[in-house]
Amino acid sequence: MMVSFKLGFLHPRYWVTWIGLALLRLLVQLPYPVLVRLGSGLGHLSRRFLKRRERIARRNLELCFPVMSEALRDALIAKNFMSLGMGLIETGMAWFWSDKRVRRWFDVEGYQNLLAAQANERGVMVVGVHFMSLELGGRVMGLCQPMMATYRPHNNPLMEWVQTRGRMRSNKNMIDRRNLKELVNALKQGEAVWFAPDQDYGRKGSTFAPFFSVKNAATTNGTFVLSRLSGAKMLTVTMVRKTDGSGYSLHIGPALNDYPCMDEFAAASYMNKVIEREILRAPEQYLWIHRRFKTRPLGEPSLYN
Template sequence: MTKLPVFTSSLLHPRYWINWFCIGLLYIIVLLPYPLLYKLGTSLGRLAMRFMRHRVAIARCNLLLCFPDMLEKEREVLLRQNFESLGMGLIETGMAWFWPEWRVKRLAYVSGLEHIKHACEENKGILLIGLHFFTLELGARIFGIYNPGIGVYRPHDNPLLNWLQTWGRMRSNKSMLDRSDIKGIIRALKNSDIIWYAPDHDYGPKSSVFAPLFAVPKAATTSGTYILVRMASPAVIPFVPRRLPEGRGYELIVFPNERLFPQENAIAVATYMNYLVERAILLAPDQYMWLHRRFKTRPTGEPSLYR
């Protein structure tokens, strides 16, 4: 497990000065009142659409693949809202890492914590299913305030940013685990810990099976969920942190334990997991990270969906 990283003088090297400037700027910005942060974040997201044309094209393609029956005009509105959420995601990362607990709690409305309590009373480890929403960092902070757990993450290549993200995420969590440390994750679940786990990205052909996701019949989906469920028999509890309209705060929704979660094979597990992913995304489709190439891995011989 990764403990709170030790700050070293090497992180003050001139190569990191631009990083430090950006970190300091974000720290100062999130001192502003939330209504101003909301306006700033959404405006920043709309501005980003002009410069991130490649990501705009990917997001537009993902929305078309997943919602082919939606009117084009409606998808374009959703696309704009999605990039507004991208801008807010940057602001919310600063809020998650730098805000004091009282300020986070003042904006957060939480429901369903009793499902965590029931699973803990049964001495079960909890596989907490989180998704790649732009509210990811803030959602993890809110959840950790009430139920500290263990985060699963990919270490950042930049040592300073790796230190910062780990420090920020451990403000309300017990520890961190590298996403490749499957044995460590299983061990934690068997010890009745809460593991924050995101199974909704395309992690490549070596660790995936193909299962339906929205209107895409073959979406590469991690087979890691099957291993974890089979080896540790945890409670499987999805949660969604969504931003309320017009800057009214945040709602953290914790769902009941999925007691009928299948375990027979990796495809059955991936199919059911994608059903849970769909259900969660539909609660806040404008806040999901559509700008990633979710369907980049294709079955052998099938063309790319992004051409």
Template structure:
């Protein structure tokens, strides 16, 4: 397993004081009643939309590419709702890291977890497909409260954030693996573990093949799904963490397992996986991370979409 960060006196250096202050402020804010957090998060989202002009344009472009039939007014409404989720996502990170299990349980519902138990009864590992919703941290915590697994992450460049996020995520995980550690993931899956995996972002040309994604015919899609599923023989189980409207909490939705995904080649698997991701996104499209440059990697000689 990955060697996890530990506290050291060097993290108390004055250059890290602003980060510690930010973490402390986040902890303090998420002690408020959830309806207050909800309103505050949406307010942060409205402010973010006014400030993050470049990300607004990226979100608009992604929606235009994925849903070319969507009317301009619908797209603008979707972007506005999406940035409300951006604001909530900041506070939900603190909720996922700092809330007690008891408080989490009060605001969450879970459906379809029998699918996970069915796979485990067969002694198979689970490649848990968690796409990049803005509720991502809440989803990992909710799932881990029912079944702790192996988290996959990118270590943060700021060592204080890396320490706090790892501590927070370990509240609902057995261990953590660097997202580049494919061998570690395969070993865990073969041992019957649950390994969280997000196959929906553009991870660059070296680790990608091109496959359709919504209306985009050639979207850079990770080849990691093909390698992990082929070498581990794990079942693939998607899940969706969805925020309910009007401060009514969250629902964790488990989808049906796939025991025999198409594994002919990386392109075939990526195209199939993208369809799974699309289905997940459409369960809460306004809560997806549209501000990521999903289509930045292009085939050689093809101009940028941004």
């Protein structure tokens, strides 16, 4: 999918967006160690202005890790906001860095797992999670193996053009996550398709299943449906920012051959366990500011105040 540039993007209502993009593009030309300090600092500062998001993150951590001490939870939230600031910088890196510069800063573990899953030109569902470095992770994965990805179109037409252009620098196509037919066709044609089933997408098309210590988390049936309709292999891909500032590690897991593809609840429970394992690689880098448990079973009160 290619989104064409439109002259309407030059309208004054987009000027603030253009200025922000220009500043981001200039900013990410700085050396990476400087960007790490800058991104972490911006994230730390943003905590003062994102109090609602901080409350959401704190509540999520209380629900998922009820025995975690308050001191440890506070430390994790502080690191999470620093990671949020880096996520903005990493978006600019993903969209504006050259391939050569991106390659300097990551290593790959388990690439042979992807090759094995794609044997005989078989489609592969690449299961991802919403780490703050997600945008850069997609760019890095595309440099290893160009693929397709599901996404939600941006509400701002200019940003839709920019993000699609940036994401397709090293990948093949972007598919609206609601377009089931196109997703299944891509998998049947032997493509690798990235899909992130770790967020709350609402009651429709979801099953309530355990996630960490939350008994009923609305979990999308997307992986279950795609698996049954396409017969594709399934594996995880997670990119983690190294704590020493030396770049990133891309982890490609082995095929999930024991995925229970005959029962929605079993499949949702299994996938949540897989997602938990990936989150625990670097919990401070996960998108805890998302209201993961906003959808409740009928009759249950909200878990957020």
